[in-house]
Amino acid sequence: MIKKVIIGTTVALLLAACSSKETGNNNHQKSIEKxxxxxxxxxxxxxEALFELSVEDNPNDQTTKAYLKQVLLIRQANEDVGNDKVEERIEVLKKAEKYEKGSKVISTKAEEQIKSLTVSKKTEETYRQLFDEAEALAKKANYKDSNDKLTTLLNEDLDNYSDIQQVAEALKKINSAEIEKKAKAEQKLAGKDEHSTVTQPTEKAYDPYEWAPGVKEAFEADLVKQQYADSVDTIRYEKSQVYNNQGFYTVYAQMDGVEMYVVTVNVKTGDYHG
Incomplete structure (x- = not known):
């Protein structure tokens, strides 16, 4: 009788253990599926939370650990959202995509994000190039052409490129102010011309682009001193605009043997900016 009781108790414990194990396996599998x-x-x-629960239920399941690692990599990539971290995000997502023993479902999600980031990166490069072209035109005082490019840029969807949108809007305002300033100066000059007296034939005509005495020499010396030019001989001028009857030259010079835009200079005062 005692022997029967012992055997019965042992069987009951084994059944309970099997039932508990089966319940644990069910919870483990459900966590993976969810x-x-x-x-x-x-x-x-x-x-991430569900895979962590699944690993807790079965710490020896390497597949679930791989799933968890894939998700952690994707979350890491999604947290690094700075525009200057696109390459880093793509590299992290590639690790998730190619993770050994990983899930095809998770790999597909990583691949989708890689494609999206790649397209976004190319779009950003296109927008930045357009802005750089507009900025270069503005530096040469070609404000209208610069604004035409900026208008094209600002007509694009820049919701995800707020930094580009901000600098483009700011440059367009500066350009517009310069255009208006130039127009007013030309109108004022035209009004003066209408009421001015006839210049005597013996009197030298006023040239807005003629350097005031000593200004050019002082300007070029300062340019070399500030290391904006290798030497005076490398400095080249192009007519830019006339404002308040004073001529402005766009100045190019060689620095380390390479010619580039340097500044815009007032030939009457020697004031320059750039």
């Missing part, structure tokens, strides 16, 4: 569902919905925070 985690993959969360991935499909792009809820990677939820997927």
């Amino acid at each position: 985690g993959l569902d969360a991935v499909a919905e792009n809820d990677f925070a939820k997927a």
Whole structure:
């Protein structure tokens, strides 16, 4: 009788253990399935929590650990959202995509994000190039052409490129102010011309682009001193605009043997900017 009782008790304990193990396995599997569902919905925070529960239920399951690592990599890439970190984000996502023993579902999500970031990066490069071209035109006082490019840029969807949008809007305002200033100066000059007396034939005509005495020499010496030019001989001038009856030259010079735009200078005062 005692022997029967012992055998009965042992069987009951074994059945209870099997039932507990089966329940644990069920919970483990359900956590994995729910985690993959969360991935499909792009809820990677939820997927991370579910995979962590699954690993706790079965610490020896290397596959689930791989799933968890993939999700952690995707979340890391999604946290590094700076425009200057696109390359780093893509590299992290590639690790998630190619993770050994990883889930194809998670790999596909990583691949989708890589493609999206690549397209975004190329779009940003196109927008920045357009702005750089507009900025170069503005430096040469070609304000209208610069604004035409800026208008094209600002007509694009720049919701994800707020830094580009801000500098483009700021430059367009500066250009517009310069255009208005030039127009007013020309109108004022035209009005003066209408009421001015006839210049005597013996009197030298006023040239807005003629350097005031000593200004050019002082300007060029300062340019070399400030290391904006290798030497005076490398300095080259192009007519830019006339404002308040004073001529402005766009100045180019060689620095370390390479010619580039340097400044814009007032030939009457020697004041320059750039």
